[in-house]
Amino acid sequence: MLHNVARKKMICSAALTMAMLLSACSSGGGTTGSTPASQEGNTPVNQAPPAGGSNQENGKLVELTIWDAPQPDDPIKALREQFFQEFDAANPNIKVTHEQMPQGTNDREVFVTAMAGGNGPDAYHAAHFPIIGDWVGQGLALDITDFWNAYADKDQFIASSLQAATIDGRLYGLPNDMYVTGLLWNKKLFEKAGLDPNKPPANWDEMVTMGKQLTDQTNKQYALTLLGMEWADWWFEYYVWQAGGDLTEVDDNGKVTLTFTNDATVKALQYYKDLKWTHKIVQSNVLQSYQDNMNDLYQGRAAMTNGSSSSFGGYAANGLDLNHLGFAPYPVGPSGKGPSQIGGAYWIINPKTSKERQEAAWKYITFMMSKDVQERLYQFQSDNGIFPNLLSVRKDIDPSQYTENVPADLVAGVKKAAGDARLEYFLKERLTPYVVKAVQQALTDEKSDVKDLLEKAQAAAQKEVVDAYNAALK
Structure with missing residues (x-):
């Protein structure tokens, strides 16, 4: 489906900042594009509602479907399920149903087909860098700019992790992970x-x-x-x-x-x-x-x-x-x-669901990307001999603390490669x-x-x- 909106340049040739290199690359595709048309002073189409209010007024139960259930053989399955339980306990008015992605030719086709049929999840964690611009144009990702502006941790994400999801000055995805080649x-x-x-x-x-x-x-x-x-x-x-x-x-x-x-x-x-x-x-x-x-x-x-x-x-x-x-x-x-090339994926929120579900989904995805959850994930990997990604989307997490089994020259190589990286065409x-x-x-x-x-x-x-x-x- 072709975009019905103006697109700007999505290609970056970014030298990552020193802060990013020291904090994100020590161990471990601004992007512009299209946004739904809006009149000046009006709320853009698919824009997130203003953050800050309760998403469960009068004790109303909000139910979410998230495609993030771990596979049976996932070595981190028990920890992920512990995170799910902790979120549930802290948010009794939000009921999350965790599902595995339906079977299909590939994950992108499955997601787009489900969204077209009205069966998409409320939040999705694998909106890849090269595709998020197209998905925004197709109305498949909520404009989360207002949520982001009110987010206490917004300055803790490295700038390059936001590039592919920043379209005409609006943000459509919360960084989930990224890599450098x-x-x-x-x-x-x-x-x-x-x-x-x-x-x-x-x-x-x-x-x-x-x-x-x-x-x-x-x-x-x-x-x-x-x-x-x-x-x-x-x-x-x-x-x-x-x-x-x-x-x-x-x-x-x-x-x-x-x-x-x-x-x-x-x-x-x-x-x-x-x-x-x-x-x-x-x-x-x-x-x-x-x-x-x-x-x-x-x-x-x-x-x-x-x-x-x-x-x-x-x-x-x-x-x-x-x-x-x-x-x-x-x-x-x-x-x-x-x-080098940077790639990765974003959490996105379904723009076709209710305001309450969008607010609840934002609360869920920020919980999953919180410093505490991400550090515990790194620690679990370190304790169980699982090698982590040597590049973190968060500035306040140093993957080098969890990579004692990774040779120092590999960590240095990742840092050096991240010094000149760009998004795909x-x-x-x-x-x-x-x-x-x-x-x-x-x-x-x-x-x-x-x-x-x-x-x-x-x-x-x-x-x-x-x-x-x-x-x-x-």
Whole structure:
């Protein structure tokens, strides 16, 4: 569903503040877009009611449905259920029914379908950074600005965690979690290849030269995983950033301009293609799944991949010794930069429910994101050998206090990667198929011309997505 409102730029190229780095990254996608149209001085559509009043007048029981019931095998299930009980005890006039998300193809489709049918939850914790702007335009997320302005803890959330949900100066989501990406490498494979295990490639040229040393086809070992399946644009956009560009531009009036054919994008796709066909330092099956990429890392076939501050527990659970892993910002490209990507998810509130339920939902989600609850979550993870996300959305929580089993260089790598991070490209959810097609053809057809592929992709995306999107702007 196209937005019926003005959108502004959602892409950030933010150097995170020092306060954020020290407090949020020590261990552990301002965004603008569209908002429902309103007249000056009037309450915007889907705006939260003024905070501060009782949400259960005259002792009225308010019932909420929240999609946050833990899975049976969730190692934190008992603690989460304890949090539920504590909230219930402190709020006797609010009855929360915790449900697991209904089954479906993916979580985003399930949520949108449920909301369209009037069966959505009162609050939802997984409104991902790339999609929240679209959901706001579709009327699926309440404007919580007034709640936020009256929130005692509003200054305790790092600025970058608010960017993707801040649209035309209004806030539509409470940060739930976030991560930063970077280059992850296997130090043992570096040593085996005669390379310094603590020195990853610093630029595109070093990626190639070091990559050739790390590739041993007789042992089915290769240097770097590429992502060529249906999420191919997710990793490819990093190379576009490294080349000095992006895949879309948005002007102050919200008009989108595609930049698939810009010099930086062409350079990025040519380099991506050359890694496969010329340098031969990537996996043989460039269309293999993301999980197969990870399996190659776990089993010592891939020397380097894209890593995340939220994934170290998974790496350890799959048999990797964290002392043998490195994490750093991406190699720089022709632009001289190698930005990381920030991602994550928000708590959002259903704009179609009653004022009382919205107020009760706000009380619930702020309880779940409170300093006390989040610190106890970190402590539980530490006590039970569960590796936490090395990046916290709250300034007043220092994840380094709970990461004694995480090597200091990994923590430092996350901090450094967070120093230059940005959101994914604007309109990603709608433009992914067009970018992916070009990337896949470049990776599977050695004779393909990357500029021609990108021109065709841009023409199709312009006609089928962007023209209608821009025409719908007010």
